[in-house]
Amino acid sequence: MKYWLMKSEPDVYSIDNLHKDKTTPWEGVRNYQARNFMMNDMQLGDLVLFYHSNAEPPGVAGIAKVSKVGVADKTQFDKKSEYYDEKSKKEKPTWICVEVEFVAKFKNLVSLADLRANEKLADMVVLQKGSRLSVQPCDKKHFNVVKKMGGL
DNA sequence: GCCAACGTTGGC
């Protein structure tokens, strides 16, 4: 079982949206490194820190888990979508993602400042300089520290 | 709104 951190802008899709929807396909990723993590490395049941980016304040809002793998991102075939990719073929979609399922919402958001203040998290990927990747691996020990900070 | 970091594109 692996652990991950996935970023979403709460104005677009927040932990509350996921709570309401129960599950959601993680569509719209158009970065190969992020896609490859979803396509090659994620497995059913992997746990995910749900991170609110471009938020006030930014931080980890809760936990989700991988509930389906090998999901073709349907926005790549939707001409009206900003994520439309004319080069992608239906028989062999370029953009494969996963479906995630709501697990829990933190009582209190664990802000980026909180993460930075915890020395146990010093080498966590999301805290490294220039770490823009929207899907990134997370150490089990970091996951557990953040989970505890979130009150779970 | 600014800007650092980093990915992508395209000319050569």
Added chain:
DNA sequence: GCCAACGTTGGC
């Protein structure tokens, strides 16, 4: 294959 130009991410 190099690299400059450009675009995007995302914190501040």
